[in-house]
Amino acid sequence: MFRKNIHSYMPLYLVLGLHEQEGRSALEIAREAIAGGVTFVQLREKNAPLRQVLEQGIQLRELCRNHGIPFVVNDRVDVAILLDADGVHVGQDDLPGLEARKLLGDDKIVGISAGTLEEAEWAMEQGADYLGVGAIYATFTKQDAGAAIGTDLLREVKGRWNIPVVGIGGITRGNAPEVMAAGADGIAVVSAITKQSNPQIAASELRGIVDKNRLLNQQLP
Amino acid sequence: MFRKNIHSYMPLYLVLGLHEQEGRSALEIAREAIAGGVTFVQLREKNAPLRQVLEQGIQLRELCRNHGIPFVVNDRVDVAILLDADGVHVGQDDLPGLEARKLLGDDKIVGISAGTLEEAEWAMEQGADYLGVGAIYATFTKQDAGAAIGTDLLREVKGRWNIPVVGIGGITRGNAPEVMAAGADGIAVVSAITKQSNPQIAASELRGIVDKNRLLNQQLP
Structure with missing residues (x-):
C-alpha cells in the first residue's frame, strides 16, 4: 500500500536498532519519534x-501500522516477511533488490543504499523504490558507513533519475537544510533522534526544517 | 525430499564458506569432498x-543436486529460498526453527545447533530435523563457537531424543572415533576437509572412520 505513494513518506526517516538509548526502549523511542513527525521507520539491528x-x-x-507509516527491515528479507513488514532496505552487500523483490512480491517497498554514482546506477537497475544516499556527513553510528561524501551525489542522483531520495549519515538540525537544498526528499537519521533527551521534540524540530525546505524547493523555478 | 530420510545423510557433513582454501575454490573443494564421500553440504558464509x-x-x-545429497544454507532463510536449497541450518541466535519452517514449508530441512542441554531442548521444541552438537573439541574455524564441550552432551542428547545428531567442532581423523562412540550419526567438519592438501582423500578417510564406527554402534547390545 505504501509503495505507490512512497514519496509522501520520505520527509523524516528514522533508522533504529533495538538497544535502549537514554533509558528508552526502541519502541518508546519510535513512539515518541512518530509523535514528533517521523514518517518512515527502518529497523536496523545487526547484533541481537x-x-x-x-x-x-x-x-x-504494529506501532507503525497504527500510525499509517511504513516500517521496513534492514537487510533481512526473511525477517521482513515474518514481521509482515512493508518492505526492506538493502545495502550494496545485502540481497540485490530484484532478488528481494522475488521474495516480497510487488506490493512491498525495496529501498537501496548508495554511496557512489555506480552504486546508485546499480540500485536503479535493481528496481529500488527509493534511495538512501550517504554517508553525507561523518557518522559514528554506522561503523561501515564509509567516508563522508557531502551532498554532490545526492544532487547528481536527483538530476539524473526521478526517484525519491533520502540523505543519510551525520544529519543534524544544523546541516539538514543543506541536504534538502541539494534536492533530497527527506532526511534519514539515527542518533539525531534516538540519542536525544527528548526524541519527540528532536523529531518535531527536524520535521519542521524538512517541511520548510520542501516548500522552498517547490517554489524554485 | 531429503527431510524424511535425513538420517541417511548424516555420516559426513561438510560445512564450508566461499573463500578459496589451498588454491581451490569452494566449488572445487565441495566437488572433491563429495567424490571422497561427503553426504551433506552446508554453506556458511558470513562475510561475502x-x-x-x-x-x-x-x-x-547444483553440484549437490547432481550428486543426490542435501545442500543447506546457514542462517539466511531468504538466501536458502532464492537458491532453492534443501533447507537451512540455524544457530541459537538465528531465526527460530519454527519461524524458518513457516517460510520454507514442510519439505525442507531445518537443522539447529546446540551447545548445552537447554539449547538442545529448545531446538527440539523448534522442530529441528537434526542437531549439530558442539563445539566438541577446540576449533579455530568458528570464532564464536564457544569452549569445547567434549562428547557428554552428544551422548545425553542421543539418550534422550530420537533425532539425528552430528558432532561438530575440531573433529579430525584422530578424534572422530570418540565422537561416533558417543552415539553421533555422523561428523560435521570444516577444516578437516577444506584445509587439507587433498580434500577428496581427507573426506574418504573420514568417511571410512565414520562408516566403521556406525557399524560398531549397530552391533552394540
Missing part, C-alpha cells in the same frame, strides 16, 4: 538474536 | 556480499 528481533520487531511493526 | 553468495551458492546447490 533474531528471536528478539522478531519479538520487538512485531511491536514496532 | 550476498550477490556473490547467490552466484556461487547456485553452483554448490
Whole structure:
C-alpha cells in the first residue's frame, strides 16, 4: 500500500536498532519519534538474536501500522516477511533488490543504499523504490558507513533519475537544510533522534526544517 | 525430499564458506569432498556480499543436486529460498526453527545447533530435523563457537531424543572415533576437509572412520 505513494513518506526517516538509548526502549523511542513527525521507520539491528528481533520487531511493526507509516527491515528479507513488514532496505552487500523483490512480491517497498554514482546506477537497475544516499556527513553510528561524501551525489542522483531520495549519515538540525537544498526528499537519521533527551521534540524540530525546505524547493523555478 | 530420510545423510557433513582454501575454490573443494564421500553440504558464509553468495551458492546447490545429497544454507532463510536449497541450518541466535519452517514449508530441512542441554531442548521444541552438537573439541574455524564441550552432551542428547545428531567442532581423523562412540550419526567438519592438501582423500578417510564406527554402534547390545 505504501509503495505507490512512497514519496509522501520520505520527509523524516528514522533508522533504529533495538538497544535502549537514554533509558528508552526502541519502541518508546519510535513512539515518541512518530509523535514528533517521523514518517518512515527502518529497523536496523545487526547484533541481537533474531528471536528478539522478531519479538520487538512485531511491536514496532504494529506501532507503525497504527500510525499509517511504513516500517521496513534492514537487510533481512526473511525477517521482513515474518514481521509482515512493508518492505526492506538493502545495502550494496545485502540481497540485490530484484532478488528481494522475488521474495516480497510487488506490493512491498525495496529501498537501496548508495554511496557512489555506480552504486546508485546499480540500485536503479535493481528496481529500488527509493534511495538512501550517504554517508553525507561523518557518522559514528554506522561503523561501515564509509567516508563522508557531502551532498554532490545526492544532487547528481536527483538530476539524473526521478526517484525519491533520502540523505543519510551525520544529519543534524544544523546541516539538514543543506541536504534538502541539494534536492533530497527527506532526511534519514539515527542518533539525531534516538540519542536525544527528548526524541519527540528532536523529531518535531527536524520535521519542521524538512517541511520548510520542501516548500522552498517547490517554489524554485 | 531429503527431510524424511535425513538420517541417511548424516555420516559426513561438510560445512564450508566461499573463500578459496589451498588454491581451490569452494566449488572445487565441495566437488572433491563429495567424490571422497561427503553426504551433506552446508554453506556458511558470513562475510561475502550476498550477490556473490547467490552466484556461487547456485553452483554448490547444483553440484549437490547432481550428486543426490542435501545442500543447506546457514542462517539466511531468504538466501536458502532464492537458491532453492534443501533447507537451512540455524544457530541459537538465528531465526527460530519454527519461524524458518513457516517460510520454507514442510519439505525442507531445518537443522539447529546446540551447545548445552537447554539449547538442545529448545531446538527440539523448534522442530529441528537434526542437531549439530558442539563445539566438541577446540576449533579455530568458528570464532564464536564457544569452549569445547567434549562428547557428554552428544551422548545425553542421543539418550534422550530420537533425532539425528552430528558432532561438530575440531573433529579430525584422530578424534572422530570418540565422537561416533558417543552415539553421533555422523561428523560435521570444516577444516578437516577444506584445509587439507587433498580434500577428496581427507573426506574418504573420514568417511571410512565414520562408516566403521556406525557399524560398531549397530552391533552394540
